[in-house]
Amino acid sequence: MNDLHPDLARVVVSTDQIQSRVKELADQISTDFADRETLYIIGILKGAFIFLADLTRHLRVPHNVDFMALSSYGKTTSSGAVRILMDLREPVEGQHLIIVEDIVDTGRTLDYLYRVLKGRKPASLHSCVLIRKQRDNLNIPIDYLGFDIPDVWVVGYGLDFADKHRTLPYIAELKRE
Numbered sequence: 401m402n403d404l405h406p407d408l409a410r411v412v413v414s415t416d417q418i419q420s421r422v423k424e425l426a427d428q429i430s431t432d433f434a435d436r437e438t439l440y441i442i443g444i445l446k447g448a449f450i451f452l453a454d455l456t457r458h459l460r461v462p463h464n465v466d467f468m469a470l471s472s473y474g475k476t477t478s479s480g481a482v483r484i485l486m487d488l489r490e491p492v493e494g495q496h497l498i499i500v501e502d503i504v505d506t507g508r509t510l511d512y513l514y515r516v517l518k519g520r521k522p523a524s525l526h527s528c529v530l531i532r533k534q535r536d537n538l539n540i541p542i543d544y545l546g547f548d549i550p551d552v553w554v555v556g557y558g559l560d561f562a563d564k565h566r567t568l569p570y571i572a573e574l575k576r577e
């Protein structure tokens with residue numbers, strides 16, 4: 401790509417690849433949940449908002465959408481803690497939940513979310529993640545996965561670096577400097 405922003409090293413997942421995979425994921429979820437009651441889709445802000453918007457527009461099963469915002473600190477240390485900045489608007493007991501997350505790196509955020517949401521006694525709990533980094537992560541189960549990528553910092557399609565590059569239609573590797 402000739403017109404790549406100078407901050408970016410290369411495109412890791414192209415617009416076409418994202419669009420067709422997101423449709424496949426939505427089709428798979430629609431098939432798996434065809435005979436269930438309303439799905440409760442939980443988007444994790446800010447990063448998942450674009451993925452969630454595209455995914456839900458392809459769903460063919462009834463669904464509600466809500467959001468959570470989380471913050472984590474000490475990502476580089478083994479004690480990295482996760483905190484809820486913004487919670488769901490209502491109890492989710494007895495609901496079929498799907499967490500929609502942009503990217504899994506160490507896996508701590510998703511692991512924390514599983515534990516918090518399981519504690520709220522849903523009927524079922526699944527995860528749909530667009531990107532997983534190939535690194536030494538927690539190896540937590542992901543039910544619907546878009547892509548595995550190398551362990552590099554990526555931006556675009558919801559993912560940012562200091563709030564930049566979030567609305568690129570593709571996912572690109574940020575230059576290291």
Ligand code: 5GP
Binds near residue numbers: 509
């Ligand atoms: P984890 O808890 O799995 O280590 O990290 C998950 C969170 O870290 C993601 O929700 C995202 O906010 C952030 N993150 C991890 N890797 C990247 C990346 O390559 N690019 C961006 N923009 N965010 C990332």
